[in-house]
Structures are given as structure tokens and as C-alpha cells.
Amino acid sequence: MLDFMASQLIREWSGIQQFPPATQDKLLELLGRLKEKKRDKLTILVMGKGGVGKSSTVNSIIGERAVTVSAFQSEAPRPVMVSRERSGFTLNIIDTPGIVEGGYVNDQAIDIIKRFLLNKTIDVLLYVDRLDAYRVDTLDKQVVKAISNIFGQEIWHRAILVLTHAQVSPPDSLTYNEFLSKRSEALLKVVHLGARFKNQDIESISIPVGLVENSTRCNKNGKDEKILPNGTAWIPSIVETITKVALTESESIFVDQKLIDGPNPNDRGKIFIPLILAFQYFFVLKPIQRWIKNDIDKEVKPQWA
Ligand code: GDP
Numbered sequence: 122m123l124d125f126m127a128s129q130l131i132r133e134w135s136g137i138q139q140f141p142p143a144t145q146d147k148l149l150e151l152l153g154r155l156k157e158k159k160r161d162k163l164t165i166l167v168m169g170k171g172g173v174g175k176s177s178t179v180n181s182i183i184g185e186r187a188v189t190v191s192a193f194q195s196e197a198p199r200p201v202m203v204s205r206e207r208s209g210f211t212l213n214i215i216d217t218p219g220i221v222e223g224g225y226v227n228d229q230a231i232d233i234i235k236r237f238l239l240n241k242t243i244d245v246l247l248y249v250d251r252l253d254a255y256r257v258d259t260l261d262k263q264v265v266k267a268i269s270n271i272f273g274q275e276i277w278h279r280a281i282l283v284l285t286h287a288q289v290s291p292p293d294s295l296t297y298n299e300f301l302s303k304r305s306e307a308l309l310k311v312v313h314l315g316a317r318f319k320n321q322d323i324e325s326i327s328i329p330v331g332l333v334e335n336s337t338r339c340n341k342n343g344k345d346e347k348i349l350p351n352g353t354a355w356i357p358s359i360v361e362t363i364t365k366v367a368l369t370e371s372e373s374i375f376v377d378q379k380l381i382d383g384p385n386p387n388d389r390g391k392i393f394i395p396l397i398l399a400f401q402y403f404f405v406l407k408p409i410q411r412w413i414k415n416d417i418d419k420e421v422k423p424q425w426a
């Protein structure tokens with residue numbers, strides 16, 4: 122019965138046939154590379170602020186309208202896992218609602234995501250933001266921090282910084298590539314700060330950047346593939362980056378109950394208990410004993426004596 126239900130949920134990846142032949146060939150080659158390395162399943166988690174293009178990116182990669190895209194707020198409040206199968210290979214992409222609301226990270230949204238992910242293994246994290254923005258702020262740092270708190274810093278070994286709206290015209294003074302490197306540097310810096318990397322970690326953890334243009338007005342090359350202003354066909358390119366990250370040495374993240382519970386707040390202060398007792402002994406108990414002794418001494422010699 123369960124098998125039957127699972128096979129109902131994992132649909133054939135028919136969206137792949139939507140892509141121009143050149144893209145299809147490259148995608149199948151990449152799936153082949155994964156299968157060669159004995160990987161027959163890949164689970165990708167998509168996270169980021171609301172409205173940055175997470176759901177659109179899921180649909181673009183799958184090649185069909187699998188999840189809801191909304192121009193104005195009110196996303197589906199729950200994560201959705203899209204599963205597609207192609208010649209024995211299963212691709213899972215988990216789309217999540219934005220975790221920010223009214224300028225703050227929403228703990229309830231995080232709880233819902235955590236519960237959804239229980240007993241799943243995350244191979245790749247797509248951390249999504251827009252390329253066509255000029256600022257990073259404390260909110261970005263909070264989102265990175267929240268992701269690091271859920272999965273641990275290790276998640277960033279398996280992350281790709283995905284920048285949507287990649288068909289952007291840079292401001293006059295910059296070339297496309299200059300703008301791209303400025304924007305990604307600024308965001309990566311926020312990731313380093315928010316995830317609390319130590320300086321020596323920053324060299325060992327290099328988070329790749331993937332570019333995405335979900336608009337139907339995206340330019341195309343002679344083979345009908347959607348391309349970026351620098352000429353790259355972006356769908357094969359981001360799937361290649363995903364493949365590389367999936368095949369890195371670092372462990373995938375298994376979401377178990379312990380990870381979901383996080384560090385127990387009741388345990389957090391426990392190491393201080395001996396210190397607090399010692400403090401009380403020397404600075405509270407001792408002085409009181411001294412005062413009592415002084416009083417007794419005074420008592421021994423009554424004033425009238
Ligand atoms: P989410 O809230 O992060 O899931 O974002 P959505 O995928 O729902 O997208 C929010 C809005 O931005 C929708 O109107 C999308 O059509 C639009 N959008 C998403 N990605 C892109 C992109 O790469 N380029 C352009 N031009 N619009 C995009």
C-alpha cells in the first residue's frame with residue numbers, strides 16, 4: 122500500500138521533454154554522471170526570503186508548473202516536495218515559504234519547515250536571492266542565521282547561492298560581470314557572518330553562485346536555450362553546479378529529531394551551575410557568616426559590660 126502511494130507521488134519527469142534538445146542532452150548527461158557515482162536520488166532544498174523567485178526556480182528546473190508562483194505575497198504557507206523520476210533517477214525539490222514576515226524571521230514558519238523535513242536527507246541547499254538588488258541588510262543575515270541554526274553550519278558546504286532576475290542591466294558604471302561579482306561578494310559576506318564562519322573556514326568553504334532567469338522574456342541562443350547576458354545557457358549550468366555540490370566529499374544533511382529539537386534551552390545554562398554555586402559560597406555565604414560572627418563577637422561583650 123505504501124509502495125503504491127509512493128509511486129503515485131513520484132511522477133515521471135516529463136517536463137524534461139519541454140526543454141530544447143541541447144538542454145535535454147546536457148541534463149541527461151548530468152544525471153548519468155550522478156548515476157555513475159551510485160547516486161540515484163537527489164534532494165534539493167530551496168530557501169530564502171519571500172518573493173525572491175524560489176518557486177519560479179523550482180518550476181524552471183523541473184520544466185513544468187509544479188508549484189505555485191505568486192507575484193504579490195501570500196505564498197503557500199507550507200513546504201512542498203516535488204518528486205520526479207527519470208530512468209531510475211529520482212529528483213526531489215523541496216520548495217519552502219519565505220521565513221521572513223514583517224521584518225523578522227518567523228519562528229512558526231521555521232517550525233513548519235523543520236517538521237516537514239523530518240527524516241529527509243538534504244543533498245543540496247539552494248539559498249535564493251535576487252541579483253537585481255543593491256543592498257544587503259540585517260534581515261539577510263537573520264535568514265542565514267536561522268538556516269544555520271536549523272541544520273548547523275555544515276549546511277553551507279552543500280549550498281549554492283542562487284541569484285534570480287539574472288537578466289538585469291547593471292548600473293551605468295559597471296559591466297555585467299563586475300555587477301555580478303559585487304552583488305555575490307556582498308551576499309557571500311553576509312552568509313559568512315550569519316553562519317559565523319571563522320576566517321580559516323572561509324577559505325575551505327567556497328559557496329558556488331548559480332544564476333537564474335525565470336522570466337518568459339529571457340533571451341535565447343540559436344539552440345533555443347534560455348541564456349544570461351553573458352551568453353551562458355543557465356539551466357544546464359545550474360544543474361551542473363547542483364551535480365558538483367551533490368558529489369562533494371562533505372556529508373549530506375540528515376534531518377533527525379535531534380536536529381529538529383536543536384540545543385535544549387534547559388541544558389544551555391547547566392555548565393554555569395558550579396560557577397554560580399562557587400560564587401554564592403564566596404560572595405554570599407562567606408560574608409553572611411562573617412557578619413554573624415561579628416555580631417556574635419559583639420554579643421559576647423555586651424555594651425553595658
Ligand atoms: P518566492 O516567493 O520566492 O517563491 O517567489 P516566486 O517564485 O513566487 O516569484 C515572485 C515573483 O517574482 C513572481 O511574480 C515571479 O514571476 C517573479 N520572478 C521570479 N523569478 C524571476 C526572475 O528570475 N525574473 C523575473 N523577471 N521575475 C521573476
Ligand code: MG
Nearest residue numbers: 175176189196
Ligand atoms: Mg514560493
